Amino acid sequence: MDEDKKADDLNSSSYGWWGKILKVDLSSESITEIDTLPYADRFLGGRGIATRLYWEYVPAAAGAFDPENHLIFMTGPLTATGAQGASRFEVVGKSPMLMPEGFCYGNMGGFWGPGLKRAGFDGLMVCGKARRPVYLFISDGKAKLQDADIIHLEGVKQVGTYLKQKHGKNTHFITTGPAGMNLCRNANLMTDNEGSATGGFGAVLGSKNLKAIAVKGTQSPRISDPEELKQLNRLTIKLNQREASFNPFPEDQISHAGKASCFQCGLDCIMRSTFKTRSNREVVRKCQAMFVYFSWVMGRPGEPAETALDATGLCNNLSLCTMEMNNIIQWISAGYKAGYLSDSKTGLEIDKLGTWEFFEGLCNMIAYRQGFGDVLAEGLLRAGETLGMEAKNLFANEVAGVGDGATYSAREYLMNGLLYAFEPRQPIAMLHEISRIIGYWVMNLQYPGSTPVSADVYRAAAARFWGHEKAWDLNSHEGKAMAATRIIDRTYAKDSLLLCDSCWPLMFSNHTKDKKGDTTMEARIFNAVTGKNLDEKALLKYGETIFNQQRAILLREGWDPKTDDTVAEFNFTDPVQTVFMNPEVLVPGEGDIVLSRKGQTLDREVFKKMRDEFYQLRGWNPETGCPTAKKLYELGLSDLDSVFHDPGGKQHFRNK
Structure with a gap:
């Protein structure tokens, strides 16, 4: 009976998961498996699990092109379940684009992530270096390295044609083109259907002599409440x-x-x-x-x-x-x-x-x-x-380690300064949470009724999603630290569920009576798939945990809060002139006031006030920028305590 109960408990905890992450060592050509579920319990999925695996497996001193670097691909608990907007996957590794090289992440859509899940695996870790060009083929619970001599110098299209001819039209793939095989530091990973991830991960793939990862599967993960998921899918489609x-x-x-x-x-x-x-x-x-x-x-x-x-x-x-x-x-x-x-x-x-x-x-x-x-x-x-x-001296402000360093900057939208300040790359998914609703608000100003985002809808959404009654006033620093914590935690949870940035979160809608969105949908969908009973706060707590796990990695690799918890210098010196979807740089001010921040810069003292408040809200030491032992214990991360108190040598992070 005890064994039966143990099996029942395992089955009930594995809805949405297969419980297996592939680990491939190209140097030894060994293929093993890691149990997903202990990681899912602590780090939710996708970005969270991949970040933790990086912490455990990638040495701080490893270079991006060293065999010890790992490329880690993770799906989420919603992947391949039919949940809407849940077709993405996360990739994590040490980036050769960053200067110095360091931890980075990317997020890709299309069909490969669901293909990996349908092939019977939740994720994949690749390390080592193959002796000859190879590709990895994963199909219905099996994985095999195959010769890639014919395709290793080919472009992405040619690779796709070859793999689909050899393994069937339902084969999906990740690969890199000539730029990756020639170790160009800005080489992308590419999928079929034009998916891409920056960070130089294509060059990391090339450095391992791994040309492609092809997946083909016919399996579907179990869903706890299929009928509830169908209802939520219909509602999601309507609201979107x-x-x-x-x-x-x-x-x-x-x-x-x-x-x-x-x-x-x-x-x-x-x-x-x-x-x-x-x-x-x-x-x-x-x-x-x-x-x-x-x-x-x-x-x-x-x-x-x-x-x-x-x-x-x-x-x-x-x-x-x-x-x-x-x-x-x-x-x-x-x-x-x-x-x-x-x-x-x-x-x-x-x-x-x-x-x-x-x-x-x-x-x-x-x-x-x-x-x-x-x-x-x-x-x-x-x-x-x-x-x-x-x-x-001829570089534009956009030049950064990974991504565009000037898009939606802190000069126009104040809380974005905190979003940029704590990330190793441009945090575009976080920036979209602000820029999208502001863009719709601007369109509604110009053409009343053209979008659902009136001033009232914007203010209600900002207060509800960003957690502060003054979060909507983008000309004041009040509430911006709280807004940043909410946006960061929600994005980390979203990237771990692997929900799409194009439609999540649902901050507003044309199809509700009051035009307002819904903060609870992500948790309800997660519960329908997994059988768990989490609410919005629990998902945000997962996001906070993963954010602190990433913080530990950055410090271990040389990030110095005193010099690196900031934004690029141009934010303080070069006035903003225009913004995508908002050429006059309009922002909501106090009450019904509409202001333009055209010609404005970020005030250093304002940024410092926001950052100090952010440290406080995070439960971090205001002097060191590190989580306190109490906060780490609360998040179940006490094993990270040593790195925050003795993070090792510092090297200036030059990507901002």
């Missing part, structure tokens, strides 16, 4: 219904052909779209990536808009980070105008910037490390160190 994605391209050249959905997702997605060209080609493009070359093409008389569309496709096939490529092009343009860069110095015909010929030449030069491209393949931050101060 909104206008179609916009088409930034000239309609006479490129038309918007519809949505491009991820696995089992019926939500209205504002991130992924299908576009049709005049030659009847249909391509999927997403969010920021579609704009990598957009402004230069649109500003080049006679250049077809298709060049901008195809520029993204070229980056994806070579696996070059589009954010980094955009910054490189800005820098080349500025350097050419300043007389610092020339055709002879770069090997480029810079006066052709905006043409397909220029972009193709630049991308190939970097991906294959040819000539000047070999310098740029180290990333702009390191290129600046090589080329000197004159080169660095």
Whole structure:
């Protein structure tokens, strides 16, 4: 009877999970398994589990390209259950883009994460280095390393064609293109259906001689209450219904052909779209990536808009980070105008910037490390160190270690300073929680009734989701530390459930009587899948736990709170001029006042006040920026106490 009860307890705790994480050591070619459930109990899933595994398995002194570095891929408890907006997966590892190299994370959508879960595994850890180019094939509970000589120098499209021909059309994959195999520090991981993760993780894959990870599965994880999940899915789809994605391209050249959905997702997605060209080609493009070359093409008389569309496709096939490529092009343009860069110095015909010929030449030069491209393949931050101060003085504010360092900055939206200050990379999912509702509020100001976000709806959502009655006043520091803690904790929980940033959280809706959203939906969906009984506060507590676990990793790797708990210097010195979706930089002020922060900077004393309050709310020592022993005990993280009291050597974090 005791054994039967033990089996029942295990089954009841494994709803949504298989209970198995693959661990592949490429050096020894050994494949073993780790039990998921002890990690899920403490760290929820996805980002949380991957972060803890990094803490346990990646040595602080390991380099990004060392065999000891691990690439950790994790799904969440909702993955492949049919839960809406739950098709993503998390990747964690030591990033070669950061300077110095360090812990980083990425988040990818499409079909690979659900494919891994349907193949019978919750996650995958890869370490070591293969003696020859290989790929990993995972299918219905089995994993095998296979020879990749034929494809190891190929682009992403060619890899996909090969894998689907060999293993079937329902095979999904992660790979990296020539940029990754040539260890370009800005090389992405890519999936089928145009999913990508930055951080240089494509180069880490290449450094391990691992060309691809293919998955194919027919299994589905168990769900505790399928009927309840169906009801919640219907409600989620209804609450999420909104206008179609916009088409930034000239309609006479490129038309918007519809949505491009991820696995089992019926939500209205504002991130992924299908576009049709005049030659009847249909391509999927997403969010920021579609704009990598957009402004230069649109500003080049006679250049077809298709060049901008195809520029993204070229980056994806070579696996070059589009954010980094955009910054490189800005820098080349500025350097050419300043007389610092020339055709002879770069090997480029810079006066052709905006043409397909220029972009193709630049991308190939970097991906294959040819000539000047070999310098740029180290990333702009390191290129600046090589080329000197004159080169660095031409960097735009957007240049950062990983991501765009100036998008939705603290100059316009004050609490964003705290979101940037504690992360090793641009925290775009957190920034979206603020920028999206503000963007809809601005549209409603300009065209009353065009969006559900009136001033009243915005104020109610800000107070409810951000936890402070003054959180909505973006011209005051009051309530911003509390808002930051809520946004951080919710995002960490969201990235661990693996819910999509495009639709979660549901802060507002066209389909409720008062236009207000719902803070409880994530917990209700989690409970329906897992059979547990958590509320919103419990999920936020998971987020806080994972945030503190990441804090321990950063300190162990050299993060110094006294110098690194801050934002890039330009926030304090360079006035903001415009913001995406908000060109006049409008923000809600006290009462019904509408203010513009155009021309404003972040006040140093205001930032310090917000940071001090943030430390207090977190239960951190105000002098050291480290969690107290009491806080660690409360979060079940007492095993981290030593790193906070003796974090080791400090090295300045140069990515801000």
